[in-house]
Amino acid sequence: MRLLIIFLVLLISSCSVYRPVPMQFESIGKDMDLPGMTRAEIYEKSREWIVRHLYSKDHIIEVADRNSGLIVANGFIGYPAAGQLDEIDKIQYTITFTMQETARDQGATIVFGDLLVDIPKYYSHRPRLYQVNEYYGGYSVPVTQKDDYEAARKGLLEIADRLEEYLKQNPGK
Numbered sequence: 001m002r003l004l005i006i007f008l009v010l011l012i013s014s015c016s017v018y019r020p021v022p023m024q025f026e027s028i029g030k031d032m033d034l035p036g037m038t039r040a041e042i043y044e045k046s047r048e049w050i051v052r053h054l055y056s057k058d059h060i061i062e063v064a065d066r067n068s069g070l071i072v073a074n075g076f077i078g079y080p081a082a083g084q085l086d087e088i089d090k091i092q093y094t095i096t097f098t099m100q101e102t103a104r105d106q107g108a109t110i111v112f113g114d115l116l117v118d119i120p121k122y123y124s125h126r127p128r129l130y131q132v133n134e135y136y137g138g139y140s141v142p143v144t145q146k147d148d149y150e151a152a153r154k155g156l157l158e159i160a161d162r163l164e165e166y167l168k169q170n171p172g173k
Helices: 002-014 039-053 084-089 146-169
Strands: 028-033 061-065 070-078 094-104 107-119 122-126 132-136 139-142
Touching (some): 028 146, 039 094, 039 107, 039 146, 070 146, 094 146, 107 146
Antiparallel strands (some): 028 107, 061 070, 070 094, 094 107, 107 139, 122 132
8 A cells, every 4th residue: 555655756757747848948049240349339229129129027228347248138029920820829919138248349249048938818708507707827937949949049149140230230329
């Protein structure tokens, strides 16, 4: 009897094993070449663009170190769906991220990390023999699915491209 109880406890506990985010899904990055721009110019222009164009549920800029050219920002984007069915299924989903930019003379490196899929809260009313009214969602989960990672990669690289385009069109003073 004890052996059976121990076996059942081990069986149940093995079903709820923590699975960390796979290594290939941890961060997304881009290296930008900006010929003719100094680190200070890249830092100032990037900071200005980030404040104007990123959306965040909290503070946009967490760290801004002019001397090292480092900017760490928080943001979120709408879930970039891959088709009409995905758009319907993932409506109002967002992807939350942190963006780290390291400016250097004639270039910058952007790395996106801490990727979370935010699932909105919604109300479900199912009329049956007994009434069921429930709220679902309202939480965030790490990106562990390949589809979510590809969607995040698509949207975040678009942000990096827009920042690079802005920096190239608005060079130094």
